[in-house]
Amino acid sequence: MEAGARAAVAVEAARRSASALLNATPEEIAFTGSGSAGWGMAFAALGRWHPGDRILVGRQEWGGNLATMYRIAGASGARVDVIPCEEDGSVSVRALEELIDSRVRLIALTWAPANGGLINPAEAIGQVARRHGIPYFIDAGQALGQMNVDVRALNCDVLKGAARKFLRGPRGTALLYVKQAALSRFEPPYVDVLSAPLDGMTAVLRDDARRFETSEMPVALLCGLSNALNEALDIGIARIESRVRALAQSIRGKLAEIPGVVVRDIGSVHSALVSFTVEGIPASTVKTELGSRGINVGAIGVTYTPFDMRARDLTEIVRASVSYLNIPDEVDALVEAVTELTKNRSFH
Incomplete structure (x- = not known):
């Protein structure tokens, strides 16, 4: 019992820190095992879907979210419609306005997509x-921890993000924000003694x-998540954002000067993700070769952001994710290694 009481105190401390990071209240924060799990639970809690119902999504929507939406749409007759983009590749607000009608039941946006530096x-x-x-x-999975996330300014009903990315929290933890004023819209399809305790023989959400x-x-x-949240709050998101964006922009500029390298970031405002x-040379090979030199990057395929990758005729990109722990010397090491790869292709 004593251990349980201490655990409850630790969890609530993490909840308060999460609410401070998002400009929410502790009552609007839930913890889940992954961002996709939280998103899926909130989506399922919207209730039954009907033929003709519409979901509007950005072109860069995360593949895991799309899988959930298409599974429901296929079973119910609902539709998933993609919002067109502006010329710079960002989701078009004007086009969104034109798509809205009485059948639209959800607008879903991946704010900072997994396949590059775009910020929608x-x-x-x-x-x-x-x-x-x-x-x-x-979906703030790639935004959480690298840029200011203010749910009041965003006017969102639900926001989710895994803690293991820019927030540098433990794998297996994620934040789920649900707006208090919108809570009555959401009835989870499965509950337990915590989420819906019994009142007599009635489960009350x-x-x-x-x-x-x-x-x-x-x-x-x-507890690890609480430490990560407190570290981000102590350093200050504004400081983190300024540092990682400057480093990322330096990488973009230097990579763009290498013959044979194409920086693939779209949009007018960029995050700490750099795609190229x-x-x-396949992206997977670039990842392996850089990894052998102690440089960690990702190889991102179509399934991460299928609409956007196909629209741009891309099958794979290399992604560098910049942390505030990175230093300019590491930027130079990345650029030098990529330059070397372009000159020596004997491994391919």
């Missing part, structure tokens, strides 16, 4: 969603975001 206009899209009274979900939690929580992981391709 999440606040402007939130204003459209609020004006029309449509639920608005934001909690009146906070913990209706999406279960009674068993990974306390050790959440090397002519004649």
Whole structure:
């Protein structure tokens, strides 16, 4: 019992820190095992879908979210429609306005997509969603921890993000924000004694975001998450954002000067993700070769952001994710290694 009481204190400390990071209240924060799990639970809690119902998504929507939406759409007759982009590749707010009608039940946006440095206009899209009274979900998986995430300014009903990325928290932890004023829209299809405690023989849903939690929580992981949240708050998101964006922009500029290398980031405002391709060398090979030199990058395929990759005729890109722990010397090491790869292709 004593250990349980201490665990509860630790979990609630993490919840308060999470709410401070997002400009939310502790009652609007739930902890889940992954970002996709949290997003899926919130989506399932929207209720039954019907033929003709519409979901509007950005072109860069995360593949895991799309899998959930298409599974429901296939079973119900609902539709998933892609919002067109502006010329710079970002989701078009004007096009969104034109797509909205009485059948739209959800607007879903991946704010900072997994396949590059684009930052979508999440606040402007939130204003459209609020004006029309449509639920608005934001996938902030790549935004959380590297840029300011203010749920009040975003006007979103749901926002999720895994802690293991830029926030540098433990794998197996994620934040799920559910707006208090919108909570009545969401009825989770499965519950337990925490999320819907019994009142007599009636299960009564909690009146906070913990209706999406279960009674068993990974306390050790959440203690690690609490530390990660507090570190981000102590350093300051503005400082983190300024540093990682400057380093990322330096990488873009230097990579663009290498013959045979194409920087693939679209949009007008960029995050700490840098995407590129090397002519004649698969992204997976670039990843392996850089890894052998102690440089960690990702090889991102179509399944991560299928609509966007296909629209740009891309099958694979290399992605560098810049941390505030990185230093300029590491930027130079990456650029030098990529330059070497373009000159020596004997391994391919």
